[in-house]
Structure formats: C-alpha cells, structure tokens
Amino acid sequence: MLSSIVFYALDKAIRSYRRMAQANIDRAGLDITVDQWLVLRVLLEHDDLTQHDIAERVFKDQASVARILALLTRRGLLSAIPLPHDGRRTQLRVTEAGHRILEAVQPIILQNRAKALAGISEEELALMRPLLDRIALNCAPTS
Amino acid sequence: MLSSIVFYALDKAIRSYRRMAQANIDRAGLDITVDQWLVLRVLLEHDDLTQHDIAERVFKDQASVARILALLTRRGLLSAIPLPHDGRRTQLRVTEAGHRILEAVQPIILQNRAKALAGISEEELALMRPLLDRIALNCAPTS
DNA sequence: GCAACCTTTATGATATATCATAGTCTTTGC
DNA sequence: GCAAAGACTATGATATATCATAAAGGTTGC
Numbered sequence: 001m002l003s004s005i006v007f008y009a010l011d012k013a014i015r016s017y018r019r020m021a022q023a024n025i026d027r028a029g030l031d032i033t034v035d036q037w038l039v040l041r042v043l044l045e046h047d048d049l050t051q052h053d054i055a056e057r058v059f060k061d062q063a064s065v066a067r068i069l070a071l072l073t074r075r076g077l078l079s080a081i082p083l084p085h086d087g088r089r090t091q092l093r094v095t096e097a098g099h100r101i102l103e104a105v106q107p108i109i110l111q112n113r114a115k116a117l118a119g120i121s122e123e124e125l126a127l128m129r130p131l132l133d134r135i136a137l138n139c140a141p142t143s
Numbered sequence: 144m145l146s147s148i149v150f151y152a153l154d155k156a157i158r159s160y161r162r163m164a165q166a167n168i169d170r171a172g173l174d175i176t177v178d179q180w181l182v183l184r185v186l187l188e189h190d191d192l193t194q195h196d197i198a199e200r201v202f203k204d205q206a207s208v209a210r211i212l213a214l215l216t217r218r219g220l221l222s223a224i225p226l227p228h229d230g231r232r233t234q235l236r237v238t239e240a241g242h243r244i245l246e247a248v249q250p251i252i253l254q255n256r257a258k259a260l261a262g263i264s265e266e267e268l269a270l271m272r273p274l275l276d277r278i279a280l281n282c283a284p285t286s
Numbered sequence: 287g288c289a290a291c292c293t294t295t296a297t298g299a300t301a302t303a304t305c306a307t308a309g310t311c312t313t314t315g316c
Numbered sequence: 317g318c319a320a321a322g323a324c325t326a327t328g329a330t331a332t333a334t335c336a337t338a339a340a341g342g343t344t345g346c
Contacts, residue, residue, distance in 0.1 A: 006268055007256065009275040010157045012202050016282035017150060019334085023284075035302065050324065059155045064303055066326060071301080088311050088324045113150065116281050124274055125149050131267055132152040138259050139159035141166075158303090165304085178332065193294065207333055209296060214331080231294045231341050 021112045030104055032077070035060070037105055039068050040077060044094050044102060077101060164255045173247055175220070178203075180248055182211050183220060187237050187245060220244060 021034050032040075038058050042049070049057070055065045069092065072078035077098035080090035094102070117125070164177050175183075181201050185192070192200070198208045212235065215221040220241035223233035237245065260268070 006260070006272065006275075007157070007160060008202075009272055009279070010153065010160075013275040013278040013282075014150070014153045014157055015202060015333090016279040017153075020282040020284075022334085033301065051326095052324075059151075059158060060302085061304060062325080063305080063327080064301095067302075070326085086311075086324085090325095116278050117149070118281050120274055120277055124270075127267075128271055128274055129149065129152055131263055131271055132149075132156040134263055135156040135259050136152070136159040138261050139156075139163040141163075162304085176331065194296095195294075203332085204334060205295080206297080206335080207331095210332075213296090229294085229342075233295095 017112070017116050020116065021109070024108050024112055025105060028104070028108055030101060030108075031075075032101055032105065035064075036068055036072055036077075037102070037109075039065065040072060040094060040098055040102060043078065043092050044099075047092055047094075049092075050089065072098070160255070160259050163259065164252070167251050167255055168248060171247070171251055173244060173251075174218075175244055175248065178207075179211055179215055179220075180245070180252075182208065183215060183237060183241055183245060186221065186235050187242075190235055190237075192235075193232065215241070 018034055025032065025034070025037070035058075039054060042054055042057050046053075051062050051065045051069065054060075054069075055062045058065070060068075069078065069080070073080050075097075077095055079093045079095050081093070083089045083091050161177055168175065168177070168180070178201075182197060185197055185200050189196075194205050194208045194212065197203075197212075198205045201208070203211075212221065212223070216223050218240075220238055222236045222238050224236070226232045226234050
C-alpha cells in the first residue's frame, strides 16, 4: 500500500535535506544551525514579531523559538532591546555579525536546494506542492 | 520561485502529521511516542538487528536508537537479554505489554494516515513518491 | 596468542520539539 | 480605576537529533 510509506518517504526526504544542509554550513566554517538561520532570516524582514508570530512563520513551537532567540542573542547575532510600550517584549534586531552570517549562508542554502532538487522539474514541484499543503491542512489541529 | 518553498511545505507537512499522530495516540491514553512506536514496530518483525541496523530502517541515528531502546526497556515494552555469542549485544524482544500497546496503536495509525491523505488519490501519491525518493537520494552523504 | 583493527553500545554535550506552567505585563469590562 | 481575562516570555521536564568519543567485545593477520 502506497499510503503506508508516503510518510516514511516524506520524513526521509526532509531529514536528508536537513542533514545535508547542516553539513554544508558546518563545512563552510559557519557556526549556525539551520533552525537558527531560519529564525534569523525571518527577523531580518520583520523585527516587530512576537515569539508566537515567529513560531507560526517557521512552523515551530513558541518555546522552541524562545530558546533559539536566546541562543542567537547569546551568540551576538541578534540584539534584544526592551520595548518601551510593552514591558514583556523586546525589539529584536539582527546585528552586524548576524547580517554577515546570513550573507555567508545564503549561497550555501541555494546550492543545497539545487542539489536536493537535481533532476526534478518545476512541473513536478508544482505537482507536489498542493499535495503537501493538503496533508498539512488535513492534519491541522482545527480541521 | 517554487523551489524555495518546497522544503518549507515538506517540513510543514511532516510536522503536522507527526503532531496529529502523537495527539491522537495521547488522546487514546496510550503512553508511547511515535518514534518509540516506530522502533518497537520494527523489532516486532526483526529481533536480531543491531542498533545500527534499526537506525537505518527507521532513518535515525544510532545514538537516538540507543536512547529509544533504553526507554522502551525501562517502560517494560521491550526486553533485552544478553546474547551468549556476542557480549556487546542483546536479544531484543517485544514484551506482552509491548504487543498490547502495538495492537492498540495500530488502528490509530491507520486512522491518522487516512485523515492526513484525505482528498489525495493513489495516483497523486504515486507521483509524489519518486520525487521524495529522489530528494533523499540527492541529499545522501555518499552521493 | 597477541596486536591492530573493527563492531557494537553507551553516553556527554548541545540543539530542538513539545507540553505545561509560572511570572510578568496589558487590555477589557464594568 | 480595579479585577478578571488575556497576551507574552521564560523555563522545567522529557524526548529526540547529532556529533564525537569512550568502553567493551570480537575478528583478523601474523
């Protein structure tokens, strides 16, 4: 039965990609994880998000985001300045070091994607996308 | 660019599925994780595997498998009897309690898969499979 | 038989995933 | 304005992911 192994293939594909991506970042001597990169990337474009907002965008848990933000801040890739109008939140800004590492990682990410998708056409990707979205939708808590 | 978001959709689909699957197992009052279930399921059919063999089958790390096995044993779902011909290894056998929980989880897994794939045809799945396999192959360390 | 090598397992360190909850701050209803 | 409700962040507990390595056992060459 095909359905019984689709999830295994899905899991294997995404895990393989993540391992390869991380290995290539490491190999370039860049000290950042794929997940940290993803969050930092989001903050580059939106610096007024709550942890919950960030979590939604990167499809993670708020608790995971909190810990990733703490790590990014500890590593000097992110600065967190208290917001005057809300004592709970902080203004998150990618630092200079953060910008540098984002720029250094960017071409590696593009290479990784190209390598992962070698031999797959845009048409095939276009076929796959709605199916993946449908699975996510089918599994969503509210549905 | 489609390629830039395929991995996000992939990640989201598999994470959504895993969350839903775990939630349904929890809701049924069954105290086991999806990963533990997966490993236990493999051991049901093959009880002569090394941790490395198991890791390959479930696409995990040997270290992860070692910890999952320790947990399964600690919970009484698995028994580990030293093998006489190799002092490093043990004979892993699913216990009675292990069999019971596997049987209880099985129908839930089937429901989960059905729910996740609602509205997707076998033909569409058949299209997706080779693409996922191709991604995994493209990302494999040796390739 | 022994040394070198290989296999297998266990574990330390760190990062992430998840749930639950505590602590703090803000908003809303009245 | 105050109390209740809600929003936001931090953190504890546990599980998994990954790399590296230690520890122990097995195999091979000689």
